[in-house]
Amino acid sequence: MHNLIHKYEEEKRKLNELGQRSLEQEIPLSTNEALQAQSRRVDELINQMYQEKRRYSDALRLNFCLGGDVVSFPAWFIQTIQGRLDEVSARIERQSEPRQAFEEERKAFQALFASMDIARKPEFEYWEDKLSLKHSVLYERLYLQGLKDGMQLANAFAAPFVLSD
Secondary structure, rough: OOHHHHHHHHHHHHHHHHHHHHHHHHHHHHHHHHHEEEEHHHHHHHHHHHHHHHHHHHOOEEEEEEEOOEEOHHHHHHHHHHHHHHHHHHHHHHOOOHHHHHHHHHHHHHHOOOOOOOOOHHHHHHHHHHHHHHHHHHHHHHHHHHHHHHHHHHHHHOOOOOOOO
């Protein structure tokens, strides 16, 4: 993973240099073949990093202490938690309050790339601000939902277990 990150940073730097040169030469970004090819390389590295991260998270084993013994959560439990995270993320994106931040980010992104001219730096900075706000709203909601789920889970583990016929 470390090698992928290093390679990604290097390829991203090359992409930025190509983009800057293209802007200085007043070549539209959308017609610069070298820039487009470099962008595809960066996208591929992002996909590889995501796949690598997923592979590590699939192999993740969470441990906890139960009466002094270290116990691992079973794979189905970890998959359930991951599914819950995906479900909560989707629900947060549909809620009205966070939805406004997501809509603002989407509109800012569309305005930025309407002409594919990154030279319009104010629009780019505006979009970056909206993207940052969108992520902070999402992470805040995920954190709060995680606290709620954690409390419910702890309460369920602490409750007396009764077998019924």
